[in-house]
Amino acid sequence: MPVEFESVVTVSAAKQIADSLRAAIMDGRLKVDERLPTEEELAQRFKVSRPTVREALKRLAAQHLIRSRRGPTGGNFVASPAPEDAARSLANATTLMVAVGDIGLDDMATARLELESVCCRLAAMRGDPALVAPLEAMREELARQRNAALSDEEFCASDVRFHRALVEAAGNALLSYLMHAVVEALQPVSNMIIYRVREREAIIGFHARLLLALQRRDAEAATAALGDLVAYTRDRHREALEKRAERPR
Structure with missing residues (x-):
């Protein structure tokens, strides 16, 4: 069953998307090593552009909450805590x-x-x-x-x-x-x-x-x-x- 996220408004959309994803990680709706939806899927769910989603993902990566992996099985994954x-x-x-x-x-x-x-x-x-x-x-x-x-x-x-x-x-x-x-x-x-x-x-x-x-x-x-x-x-x-x-x- 897809994870449900809170809707966002256009002002500071990237920050709100990052906050919504962070909340899903913190409360366990998104598990460690779980793959996030693609940029396109997130853009559709949040009704924003892909660059806005990309900016939100950059924020999460800077906080070490997600990691990227390339290749056919790549994407953005929830990172395990790094002390x-x-x-x-x-x-x-x-x-x-x-x-x-x-x-x-x-x-x-x-x-x-x-x-x-x-x-x-x-x-x-x-x-x-x-x-x-x-x-x-x-x-x-x-x-x-x-x-x-x-x-x-x-x-x-x-x-x-x-x-x-x-x-x-x-x-x-x-x-x-x-x-x-x-x-x-x-x-x-x-x-x-x-x-x-x-x-x-x-x-x-x-x-x-x-x-x-x-x-x-x-x-x-x-x-x-x-x-x-x-x-x-x-x-x-x-x-x-x-x-x-x-x-x-």
Whole structure:
């Protein structure tokens, strides 16, 4: 039985068609790997031109909701969820929200502390071999950060990788997805704001405490080290913004 779609009006038809198809995908009327009707069939159903349908399909492809396949059995198919693409989209949206002021520094610090604390507790409770690689990655980044010749950009990149490994150590797929916005979006923004006023040795000290606590499976010490790191970062945020406000316009 053909899937029924809501009718659309001519204004922003491509967007409305994309929204209608997206709704059909989200509520399960269109299944993963199911082939969509052809452009001609969709044009007839929605009573629009094929270029309008093509534009709607481009929107869905940009959101990784559909994929195209060529050949006799080709067409447009509902795509299976790609965690990496979804996480990247979340990080991009988060970065934009910070840029326009929808997410403030206090919100950033609070969210980071709460979510990363969960990662610390989960990592400290794990005893399986899968924990070995993330902890080794954290050790490597800590050693790299102690290199005085490291540039600010390289230090910031290492900082992101250190916390990315911490998230991986938690071993929770959904938490990894949610933390992508924190580690890949908020942390680089934070580093960009505070790199001139922070002390590398302080960051290294917090990282060393955090790693040692996880190696000892001490969740309380790990969350304490993280709390001190976030508090230090929050203070440096405020200091950096105060210095910026003092500059002559």
